[in-house]
Amino acid sequence: GENVEQHPSTLSVQEGDSAVIKCTYSDSASNYFPWYKQELGKRPQLIIDIRSNVGEKKDQRIAVTLNKTAKHFSLHITETQPEDSAVYFCAAEGSGAGSYQLTFGKGTKLSVIP
Amino acid sequence: DVKVTQSSRYLVKRTGEKVFLECVQDMDHENMFWYRQDPGLGLRLIYFSYDVKMKEKGDIPEGYSVSREKKERFSLILESASTNQTSMYLCASSLTGTGAYEQYFGPGTRLTVT
Numbered sequence: 001g002e003n004v005e006q007h008p009s010t011l012s013v014q015e016g017d018s019a020v021i022k023c024t025y026s027d028s029a030s031n032y033f034p035w036y037k038q039e040l041g042k043r044p045q046l047i048i049d050i051r052s053n054v055g056e057k058k059d060q061r062i063a064v065t066l067n068k069t070a071k072h073f074s075l076h077i078t079e080t081q082p083e084d085s086a087v088y089f090c091a092a093e094g095s096g097a098g099s100y101q102l103t104f105g106k107g108t109k110l111s112v113i114p
Numbered sequence: 115d116v117k118v119t120q121s122s123r124y125l126v127k128r129t130g131e132k133v134f135l136e137c138v139q140d141m142d143h144e145n146m147f148w149y150r151q152d153p154g155l156g157l158r159l160i161y162f163s164y165d166v167k168m169k170e171k172g173d174i175p176e177g178y179s180v181s182r183e184k185k186e187r188f189s190l191i192l193e194s195a196s197t198n199q200t201s202m203y204l205c206a207s208s209l210t211g212t213g214a215y216e217q218y219f220g221p222g223t224r225l226t227v228t
Binding site for chain 1: 164
């Protein structure tokens with residue numbers, strides 16, 4: 001099955017700086033790569049996703065890049081703000097019979113220091 | 115607006131008890147999922163269902179079973195609760211199609227087994 005590795009596990013940045021979180025996946029047939037943000041005590045929520053027919057997608061201060069050849073994708077947050085502090089999870093879809101499911105990375109705890 | 119609800123936010127049970135966790139979604143989603151979330155381990159899939167009465171094992175199904183008698187409701191059952199099943203349990207739902215789609219999460223149930 002799919003295996004997703006996420007780095008780093010913790011990340012501290014100064015307010016206004018950029019943050020980058022990286023993930024690798026194992027199944028070359030995967031085509032969907034979402035990122036979820038989970039604030040303390042709340043449910044995970046999708047912040048951005050990308051399908052394999054594009055290499056980059058942006059939404060205001062966040063962007064995701066995908067390199068299918070190398071099987072890795074990254075989340076970029078620019079001009080970080082204290083409200084960006086949360087745990088971020090990357091995920092990749094399964095393949096074959098499990099193509100509805102997502103395999104998640106172990107998460108990155110981002111702390112933005114004011 | 116998609117709404118996924120779970121029957122309890124907090125639950126305390128004794129070792130050996132049978133435990134039912136219920137999840138309801140109101141968006142007519144075909145797919146439903148049960149995860150457990152533990153610090154440092156991310157979100158791990160227990161079971162998922164792609165249709166009424168259909169179920170598939172995820173990565174950690176041991177000690178759990180599920181039931182989906184109606185499209186909107188997906189239940190997780192711990193036949194005989196053990197202390198190593200103390201965790202946060204998250205339910206999610208998604209549309210179906212070619213591959214995976216955004217998953218919408220419930221608020222979670224924090225289960226403590228003593």
